[in-house]
Amino acid sequence: METKNSELFNADGLTRIIGEYPTDGMFSRPGPFLLASAGIHGNEPSGILALQRVFKKLKTSKPFVKGRLIGVSGNMTALKKGVRLIDKDLNRVCTPEFADRLKSGEIADFQEGSEFHDLAAIVEAIENNKKQEKFLFMDLHTTSSRTPPYISVNKKKENFDFAKKMPLPVVKGIEKFIPGHFDHFLTLKGHTGFTMEAGQHDDPKSVDFHEAAIWVVMVDNGMLDKSVIDYAHYHNLLKESSPTRDNFEVTYRLNLKDGCEFAMEEGFENFSEIKKGQLLAKLDGEKILADSDARVFLPLYQQQGSDGFFIVMPAD
Structure with a gap:
């Protein structure tokens, strides 16, 4: 029997910044900043496990990267408890207006407000980094039901075009029904990216799909040379994971x-x-x-x- 993701995930020592590559001292080539967020819901550890794999491989092989990959954990308090949320769904409170209020000194009266305050500060720091040529993002999620991997994207042309590069079905327009998700916040801030749902919460394959997506995005957007990794393996893993490549709204x-x-x-x-x-x-x-x-x-x-x-x- 395969080990569940929740059993593999160790919340001890979990930090907001999961990893960065290259570090400041290694940064030598300009390029996009790719923000990969995971664990926005505390019962979804797959993305964090995938990012830990990616950073371990990057720090071992030390390839040249154009730009920088930054991995962040979302609802840390919920992650440590293994629950979706503490007070409110973090993926419903992420708005530019709320971020501005928190920055001006407002104290959030619920746990997810504090979590969002930290995430918004990281986003602002990336925006202010003069080495940043372009701000890309991918928000890594899983679902309670079985599902093939797919991408959810806000109905913005740049986001849709970015998502369609991936060998996965794309669903657009969810922001009409659930504003306030982290993906929507980043889109409203003018950045380009998508949410990826990799499978069921505890399915170990979800970690494989999340990892594959990170590598494919880095290669397809000129951050990493495909010869550094087994690009064909990761691309085909995603391509063969879904029974459809259709787009939906x-x-x-x-x-x-x-x-x-x-x-x-x-x-x-x-x-x-x-x-x-x-x-x-x-x-x-x-x-x-x-x-x-x-x-x-x-x-x-x-x-x-x-x-x-x-x-x-x-x-x-």
């Missing part, structure tokens, strides 16, 4: 209020095809039926969370 979100009773029907995965009239879930005893032929997206199979499920449709 979010058209619906089922919002869950505090205290409600929600149960998703068993057997759904990301991009599962659904038919009009099909039973999807039960909310406070009421049946939730599909109102059209479509695909279900991010079905909720965990206790914490306000997104019951999303519906996506094909997009160009």
